[in-house]
Amino acid sequence: MQSLDIAVVGTGTAGSASALFLARAGHRVTVYERVLDPQPVGAGIMLQPTGMAVLAALGLVNEVVARGEPLTHLVAQTPSGRSVLDLAYADLAPDLYGVGLHRGVLFASLFKAVQSEPRVTLKLGLDIEDFTIDAAGHWLVEKGTRRRFGPHDLVIVCNGARSSLRDDTSHHKIVRRYPWGALWAVVPDVEHRYRERLFQVVRGTRVLIGMLPSGLGPTGTTPQVSLFYSLRADRLDEHRASDFGRWKESVLADAPAAAPVLEHLRSHDDLLFSEYHDVVMWPWNVGRVVYLGDSAHAMSPQLGQGANLALVDAAMLAQAFENTETVDDALFRYSRTRRGHLAWYQFVTRWLTPFFQSDLPPLAVARDLLFGTACKVPLFRSEMVAMMAGISLGPFRRMGLSSRPPPLLPTR
Numbered sequence: 001m002q003s004l005d006i007a008v009v010g011t012g013t014a015g016s017a018s019a020l021f022l023a024r025a026g027h028r029v030t031v032y033e034r035v036l037d038p039q040p041v042g043a044g045i046m047l048q049p050t051g052m053a054v055l056a057a058l059g060l061v062n063e064v065v066a067r068g069e070p071l072t073h074l075v076a077q078t079p080s081g082r083s084v085l086d087l088a089y090a091d092l093a094p095d096l097y098g099v100g101l102h103r104g105v106l107f108a109s110l111f112k113a114v115q116s117e118p119r120v121t122l123k124l125g126l127d128i129e130d131f132t133i134d135a136a137g138h139w140l141v142e143k144g145t146r147r148r149f150g151p152h153d154l155v156i157v158c159n160g161a162r163s164s165l166r167d168d169t170s171h172h173k174i175v176r177r178y179p180w181g182a183l184w185a186v187v188p189d190v191e192h193r194y195r196e197r198l199f200q201v202v203r204g205t206r207v208l209i210g211m212l213p214s215g216l217g218p219t220g221t222t223p224q225v226s227l228f229y230s231l232r233a234d235r236l237d238e239h240r241a242s243d244f245g246r247w248k249e250s251v252l253a254d255a256p257a258a259a260p261v262l263e264h265l266r267s268h269d270d271l272l273f274s275e276y277h278d279v280v281m282w283p284w285n286v287g288r289v290v291y292l293g294d295s296a297h298a299m300s301p302q303l304g305q306g307a308n309l310a311l312v313d314a315a316m317l318a319q320a321f322e323n324t325e326t327v328d329d330a331l332f333r334y335s336r337t338r339r340g341h342l343a344w345y346q347f348v349t350r351w352l353t354p355f356f357q358s359d360l361p362p363l364a365v366a367r368d369l370l371f372g373t374a375c376k377v378p379l380f381r382s383e384m385v386a387m388m389a390g391i392s393l394g395p396f397r398r399m400g401l402s403s404r405p406p407p408l409l410p411t412r
């Protein structure tokens, strides 16, 4: 295929990674980002072996993993200590692991690479609200001023779960807000108490407290840990009006392991709230506009896959353009090859989320009885670990990894 002029909207995970892949394949890429001076913000995310394989292809995996915290296990238990989930990456392969990572580390690494990529032009501070098409190609339209940018041969929409660029297309899609979200905070873990595992405490389906070791962050030298606390979005105001000390006591009663984190929290203002979205569409392109990452398939973070799926999207879109003659063929190929993996993760996420965050307490009884037992049965356990690692394609079907996670240094 001849070199294309490509527009990417958003310089988050999906946008930066796809800009890098396509520029390195010889295309000219312009990235449009709403924020004038993007910063490495956010909380802890999980980097899975799938995401690491994509970062390896971009030459970024070592610098990202070096600032994260290697995770060998995912553990969930009830306040009484009953095991609900206990999954180890090593059950799949001895060299596999996950990484707890401050989102800013991934952002900063990808953004720096985009900034130094000669075939990428960055246009910052442009809030794109629409696109138009004429004989010359696709034009992006800025919010407010209605200034047009382009023309481009292809538009890749990577502007996150709340994208408004989906709204006017006739394309069949579902965009929903989950009733539940989470309060979160990232605090220093000077004594490096939190390591090796994502640790969650669940009580019923209404209390979920998570502690994710999050590595060193974008610039620091002190380990960090992210605290997550499940909350219904419509109870946020009521929660913030309630007594903060009482809330800390209740967290401590359910999860004594959270004590060192709670010491850093002085008021409700120290926690931010994130809501979750569920976005379903297929195919992922409308003509020559293709949707990647959360704009295409946001889901609840129950399986810890958001950033990883966005990275895999970017790699697979670039692959779809290799040895394909036309843009239309490449986009058709992309939607077809990406479907199995994404549809499976969306299905399982939707199925699993009410067991951990819902107003259906009987599900917790089933969860506490069944999940812990399933983790002990080797057949189910390895399926659950494959799901956690991001490589599951359905029951007993897995994708291969183009690259293994880098070997861990003996000191870690």
Ligand SMILES: Cc1cc2nc3c(=O)[nH]c(=O)nc-3n(C[C@H](O)[C@H](O)[C@H](O)COP(=O)(O)OP(=O)(O)OC[C@H]3O[C@@H](n4cnc5c(N)ncnc54)[C@H](O)[C@@H]3O)c2cc1C
Binding pocket: 009, 010, 011, 012, 013, 014, 015, 032, 033, 034, 035, 038, 041, 042, 043, 044, 045, 046, 103, 126, 127, 128, 129, 158, 159, 160, 161, 163, 292, 293, 294, 295, 301, 306, 307, 310
């Ligand atoms: C500020 C921020 C903080 C986050 N924090 C967390 C976190 O703590 N934990 C977690 O699990 N996930 C977090 N996420 C989401 C996580 O990064 C994504 O789920 C995942 O990486 C998939 O990335 P994405 O590229 O699809 O979307 P995102 O990472 O959301 O990136 C979208 C990008 O598009 C830009 N954008 C949005 N609208 C427009 C527009 N109209 N015109 C131009 N640009 C636009 C945004 O500024 C952003 O840079 C955060 C996302 C953002 C943007």
